[in-house]
Amino acid sequence: MIDKNSENDAKFMRLALKEAEKGIGLTSPNPTVGCIIVKKGKIIGRGYHRRAGGPHAEIEAIRSAKGKPLKGATIYITLEPCSTYGKTPPCVEAIIKSEMARVVYGVKDPDFRHQDKAKRLLKKQGIKVTTEILSEDCQRLIRPFAKRVQTGLPWVIVKAGMSLDGRLTRPGKEGQWITNDQSLKDVQRLRAEVDAIIVGAGTLKKDDPSLTIRETKLLKKRNKLPKRVVLTRKSKLSKASKIFTDQFKDNTLIYSNKSLKAVLKDLAKRHQCNSVMIEGGGRLIGDAFKRELVDELCLYYAPIICGENCKPLADAALNASKRLSEISLKAFGDNYRIRGLVAKE
Amino acid sequence: MIDKNSENDAKFMRLALKEAEKGIGLTSPNPTVGCIIVKKGKIIGRGYHRRAGGPHAEIEAIRSAKGKPLKGATIYITLEPCSTYGKTPPCVEAIIKSEMARVVYGVKDPDFRHQDKAKRLLKKQGIKVTTEILSEDCQRLIRPFAKRVQTGLPWVIVKAGMSLDGRLTRPGKEGQWITNDQSLKDVQRLRAEVDAIIVGAGTLKKDDPSLTIRETKLLKKRNKLPKRVVLTRKSKLSKASKIFTDQFKDNTLIYSNKSLKAVLKDLAKRHQCNSVMIEGGGRLIGDAFKRELVDELCLYYAPIICGENCKPLADAALNASKRLSEISLKAFGDNYRIRGLVAKE
Numbered sequence: 158m159i160d161k162n163s164e165n166d167a168k169f170m171r172l173a174l175k176e177a178e179k180g181i182g183l184t185s186p187n188p189t190v191g192c193i194i195v196k197k198g199k200i201i202g203r204g205y206h207r208r209a210g211g212p213h214a215e216i217e218a219i220r221s222a223k224g225k226p227l228k229g230a231t232i233y234i235t236l237e238p239c240s241t242y243g244k245t246p247p248c249v250e251a252i253i254k255s256e257m258a259r260v261v262y263g264v265k266d267p268d269f270r271h272q273d274k275a276k277r278l279l280k281k282q283g284i285k286v287t288t289e290i291l292s293e294d295c296q297r298l299i300r301p302f303a304k305r306v307q308t309g310l311p312w313v314i315v316k317a318g319m320s321l322d323g324r325l326t327r328p329g330k331e332g333q334w335i336t337n338d339q340s341l342k343d344v345q346r347l348r349a350e351v352d353a354i355i356v357g358a359g360t361l362k363k364d365d366p367s368l369t370i371r372e373t374k375l376l377k378k379r380n381k382l383p384k385r386v387v388l389t390r391k392s393k394l395s396k397a398s399k400i401f402t403d404q405f406k407d408n409t410l411i412y413s414n415k416s417l418k419a420v421l422k423d424l425a426k427r428h429q430c431n432s433v434m435i436e437g438g439g440r441l442i443g444d445a446f447k448r449e450l451v452d453e454l455c456l457y458y459a460p461i462i463c464g465e466n467c468k469p470l471a472d473a474a475l476n477a478s479k480r481l482s483e484i485s486l487k488a489f490g491d492n493y494r495i496r497g498l499v500a501k502e
Numbered sequence: 503m504i505d506k507n508s509e510n511d512a513k514f515m516r517l518a519l520k521e522a523e524k525g526i527g528l529t530s531p532n533p534t535v536g537c538i539i540v541k542k543g544k545i546i547g548r549g550y551h552r553r554a555g556g557p558h559a560e561i562e563a564i565r566s567a568k569g570k571p572l573k574g575a576t577i578y579i580t581l582e583p584c585s586t587y588g589k590t591p592p593c594v595e596a597i598i599k600s601e602m603a604r605v606v607y608g609v610k611d612p613d614f615r616h617q618d619k620a621k622r623l624l625k626k627q628g629i630k631v632t633t634e635i636l637s638e639d640c641q642r643l644i645r646p647f648a649k650r651v652q653t654g655l656p657w658v659i660v661k662a663g664m665s666l667d668g669r670l671t672r673p674g675k676e677g678q679w680i681t682n683d684q685s686l687k688d689v690q691r692l693r694a695e696v697d698a699i700i701v702g703a704g705t706l707k708k709d710d711p712s713l714t715i716r717e718t719k720l721l722k723k724r725n726k727l728p729k730r731v732v733l734t735r736k737s738k739l740s741k742a743s744k745i746f747t748d749q750f751k752d753n754t755l756i757y758s759n760k761s762l763k764a765v766l767k768d769l770a771k772r773h774q775c776n777s778v779m780i781e782g783g784g785r786l787i788g789d790a791f792k793r794e795l796v797d798e799l800c801l802y803y804a805p806i807i808c809g810e811n812c813k814p815l816a817d818a819a820l821n822a823s824k825r826l827s828e829i830s831l832k833a834f835g836d837n838y839r840i841r842g843l844v845a846k847e
Contacts, residue, residue, distance in 0.1 A: 320823065321801060321840060322815040323668025327823050439810075446807055454807070456666060460829050460842055462791055462799070464820030465784075470667040475809030478665065478672050484805050484836055491829055495666060495838065497805055 163290075166261055169193050169200075169233040170290045173263075176205040176214065177235045177298055182350040183208055183379060186429035188236055188302035192218040194257070196230040208380050209429070213239065215248040219255060227255040235295045237266040237288070240274040249275045252284070259285040263295025267303035301352075301431035304452065310418070311425045312432040314453040315442050316347060323470045324463035325439050326363075333364050339489035340457040342372070347455060349375040351383050352430035353410075355420070357441035358389035367399050368436070384428055385409045388420060388441060417444055443473025451499045454481060458493045508635075511606055514538050514545075514578040515635045518608075521550040521559065522580045522643055527695040528553055528724060531774035533581055533612075533647035537563040539602070541575040553725055554774070558584065560593040564600060573601040580640045582611040582633070585619040594620045597629070604630040608640025612648035646697075646776035649797065655763070656770045657777040659798040660787050661692060668815045669808035670784050671708075678709050684834035685802040687717070692800060694720040696728050697775035698755075700765070702786035703734035712744050713781070729773055730754045733765060733786060762789055788818025796844045799826060803838045 170193075177191025184190075184206050192214035194202030202225075204217025212220070215238055219227065238248040238260070252260060260279050265272050265288065276286050296303070301312035318336035319325055327335060348354060354368045368385040370376055385400045385408055394401070400409045410428070412420045424430040435445055445451050456470075481497030488494075515538075522536025529535075529551050537559035539547030547570075549562025557565070560583055564572065583593040583605065597605060605624050610617050610633065621631050641648070646657035663681035664670055672680060693699060699713045713730040715721055730745045730753055739746070745754045755773070757765045769775040780790055790796050801815075826842030833839075 321668070321799070321826070323666070328820050329822065331823060443810065446809065454666070458840070460826035460840075461823040462816055462820070462826075462844075463823045464791065464816050464818055465788065465814045466819035469810050469814070471807055471809050473809055474811035475673050475807070477674065478676060478806040478808045481666070481805035481807075481836075486831070486833065486838060488831065491826075493831060493838075493840065495803070495805075499807075 165198075166233070166287060166290045169195055169231075170235070170261065170263060170295070172200070172203070173233045173235050174291065174294055174298065176203055180205045180207055182352075185209065185352045185431040186302075186305070188299040188431070190214040190234065190236045192235070193233040194218050194222055194227065194230050195233065196227070201225050201227075201230065210244050213245060213248050216245070216251060219251060227257050229256070229258045231259040231261060232257050234260070234262040235298055236264055237262050237272070238275045239266070240271060240278055249278050252279065253282050257284065259287070261287045261290055263290055264288075264292050264299065267299060268306045305425050305431050309425055310421050310450070311352070311430045312452050313421065313445065313450050314347070314351065314432065314434045314455055315445060315451050316344065316434050316436050316455045317442065317470055318344075318457040318459065319470055320461045320463040320467070321458055322462050322464070324467035325437060325470060326468040327461070327463050328467055335459045335461070336457045337459065337490050337492050340459075340492045340494065343457070343489060343494065345370055345372045345375060347434060348383055349379070351432040351434045353384035353386050353424050353428065353433040355386040355388065355433055355435045355441070357438050358387060358391070358394055359440065360436070360438040361387050361394060361398055361400070363438070365399055366436070367403065369403075369405060382408055384424070384430065386420070386424065386433070387411050388415070388417065389413050417441070417450060418448060421450065439468045439470055439472030443471040446471050446479055447473045447475060449501075451479070453496070453498050455494065455496045457489070458495070460491050510543075511578070511632060511635045514540055514576075515580070515606065515608060515640070517545070517548070518578045518580050519636065519639055519643065521548055525550045525552055527697075530554065530646075530697045530776040531650065533644040533776070535559040535579065535581045537580070538578040539563050539567055539572065539575050540578065541572070546570050546572075546575065555589050558590060558593050561590070561596060564596060574603045576604040576606060577602050579605070579607045580643055581609055582607050582617070583620045584611070585616060585623055594623050597624065598627050602629065604632070606632040606635055608635055609633075609637050609644065612644060613651045650770050650776050654770055655766050655795070656697070656775045657797050658766065658790065658795050659692070659696065659777065659779045659800055660790060660796050661689060661779050661781050661800045662787065662815055663689070663802040663804065664815055665806045665808040665812070666803055667807050667809070669812035670782060670815060671813040672806070672808050673812055680804045680806070681802045682804065682835050682837050685804075685837045685839065688802070688834060688839065690715055690717045690720060692779060693728055694724070696777040696779045698729035698731050698769050698773065698778040700731040700733065700778055700780045700786070702783050703732060703736070703739055704785065705781070705783040706732050706739060706743055706745070708783070710744055711781070712748065714748075714750060727753055728779075729769070729775065731765070731769065731778070732756050733760070733762065734758050762786070762795060763793060766795065784813045784815055784817030788816040791816050791824055792818045792820055794846075796824070798841070798843050800839065800841045802834070803840070805836050
C-alpha cells in the first residue's frame with residue numbers, strides 16, 4: 158500500500174524542509190536539501206546534505222534507515238533528486254535500487270540541463286512521482302543555488318545597521334556602533350548562512366571589522382567560514398587590518414579595481430559561492446543597487462536620528478527606486494529588522 | 503460605605519481614561535480629561551471635556567447622573583480637578599457641593615500655580631483623596647497641555663512618510679507619494695489629534711498639500727480643524743496653493759523669516775496650540791532636530807530604496823544623534839510606522 162494523500166505529503170515535506178535547514182550555509186556549491194523516508198505512515202529514515210562532496214540528503218536518509226527494508230516506501234525530498242554522476246553516484250539510482258514505490262519532491266532541479274530528468278527515469282521504472290509539494294518553501298531554500306546555476310552570479314544580500322533616517326554612521330565622535338547587541342548577534346546568524354561577506358575598502362579602514370562568526374554554537378558544525386572579501390579602487394589597504402592578520406587570514410580575498418559584477422562572478426565561479434552578503438559601506442551598497450545586483454535586503458534600525466552629515470545607506474543616485482517584496486519584520490530589543498526581496502524590473 | 507481598593511481604582515480610572523480619549527484633539531488650550539462617578543460599586547455618571555469653554559469632565563459626569571444622589575460616591579478623574587475660576591466655576595466646588603466622599607485622580611495639575619491645591623481644599627472638607635492611579639497613562643494624555651503650561655511651547659510631533667533609506671522624495675519622475683493609502687489614512691487620525699500642522703515653503707511648493715482632515719468620521723465631532731501653518735524665508739508663496747484657496751483658507755497661517763522656536767511660541771500663546779505636527783520637508787525637520795524642539799517622532803516607512811539624490815528626512819548636520827524611547831511599531835499593509843519620544847539631553 159502506498160501512502161498517498163496531499164495532507165500527509167505536506168506534513169512529511171515540512172519535516173524534510175526541517176532537515177534541509179540544518180544544512181543552510183554549509184553545502185555550497187551544492188544546494189541545501191532535506192529528505193524523509195516514510196513506510197506505512199511511519200518515518201523510517203531522515204537526512205540532509207551536510208557538505209559538498211559528502212552524501213546527498215537521500216543517501217543520508219537511506220543510511221539512517223539502517224537496513225530496514227525500503228521496498229514500497231515513499232521518499233520525500235525538498236529538491237528533485239540528482240540523476241547524473243557528480244562527486245557521488247546519482248540518487249535516482251539508489252532510490253530505484255531500494256525498490257521504493259513513490260518519490261515526492263518539492264521543486265525541480267533549477268539546472269536546466271537536468272530538470273525533470275529524475276522524474277522521467279523514475280517513472281520509467283514504475284515509481285510514482287509527485288512534485289510541487291510546498292514548492293514555495295522548497296524554492297526559497299535553494300534560491301542561492303538556483304541563482305548561481307541559472308545566471309552565474311551568487312544570491313546577493315545587502316545587510317546594514319542604521320539609524321531611523323537611513324544613516325550608517327553617527328555624528329561627531331559617537332563611535333562606530335549603531336545597532337544593539339541583539340542585532341549584532343542576528344548578523345552572526347546571517348553570516349553563517351552565506352558563503353562570502355563583502356566590504357569596501359572604506360569600511361575596512363573605518364571599522365576594521367573581523368567579519369567572522371564568533372558564536373560557538375554557529376561554528377560547531379561548520380567545516381568552513383564565509384570568505385571575507387574586500388573591494389578596493391586604490392591598492393593600499395592597511396596590512397594591520399584584522400582580516401589580514403587574524404587566524405582566518407587565509408580566508409580573506411582582495412579584489413582591486415574590479416567591477417562588483419566581475420567580483421560576484423568570480424566568487425560564484427572560482428570560489429563556489431551560492432550566496433554573498435554585502436556589509437557596506439554606503440558607496441558599495443549604492444553601487445550594488447544602481448547595478449541591479451541586490452536580491453535581498455536586511456536592515457537593522459536603531460532608534461536614533463543621525464542627520465545629513467552622516468553616511469547614507471545607499472550612497473549613489475538611482476534612476477528608479479527599488480521596491481521590496483516578501484517583507485518581514487522582527488524586533489531585537491529596541492532595534493527593528495526589516496528584511497525583504499528586491500523586486501526585479 | 504466608601505468603595506476603596508486599588509484594583510477597583512485602576513479599573514474605574516481606566517474607564518475614565520477611555521472617556522478622556524474621546525476628547526483628544528478637541529480641547530486645546532485645555533487638557534483632555536475624563537471622569538467616572540461610582541456609588542456602591544456601580545457607575546452612575548461619566549463624562550469628558552468636549553471643548554474649551556464647555557463644561558469640564560467632572561461637570562459632564564455629574565450631569566450625566568441626572569439627579570441621582572451623589573452623596574458618598576467616589577469620583578475618578580484622569581487629572582486633578584480645577585480649583586480656580588476660569589471660564590467655568592471650579593470643579594472642586596461642585597464636588598464638595600455634591601457631598602461625594604472620595605476623589606481619585608491620576609495626575610496633579612501640571613500648572614505649578616495650581617498643583618495640589620484641589621487636594622488641600624478637598625481634604626479640608628473631609629473628602630478622601632487618592633492620587634497617582636494609572637498616572638503614566640493619565641500623564642501621557644495631558645503631555646501636550648503640560649508642556650505648554652510648563653514651557654510656553656507646544657508638544658511637537660515630527661511626522662514623515664519615507665523610504666527605507668530615509669528619503670522623503672523619490673527619484674526622477676516617480677511622483678510625490680511614497681507611503682500607501684493605509685499610512686495616509688493613519689496620518690489623518692494623527693492630524694485630528696493636534697492643533698496645528700506645520701510645513702515649510704518648499705513642501706508647499708512641491709506637494710501643494712491640503713493639510714486637512716478628510717475622513718468624515720474624524721470630522722464629525724470637531725468644532726475646529728488644526729491650523730495650517732507655512733514657514734517661509736522668502737515672502738513669495740504661490741497664491742494658488744490649496745491652503746490659500748480652499749474652503750478652510752481662513753485656517754491658514756503664514757510666518758515669514760521667523761525662527762521655528764518663535765513660531766512655536768506664538769502658536770502656543772496666540773493660537774492656543776497644545777500640540778503641533780511638523781509634516782516636512784527635510785530642512786524644517788532637520789532644523790527642528792538641531793534646535794532640540796522635537797518631542798515625538800512618527801515615521802511611516804514604505805518598502806522602497808530611493809538613493810542619495812533624494813531628499814533626506816533630517817536635512818541638517820546634527821552635533822549629536824537623537825535617541826528615541828517608548829518606541830512602538832505598527833504595520834500598515836507593507837508600510838511600517840515607527841513612533842517614539844525623543845529623549846531630552
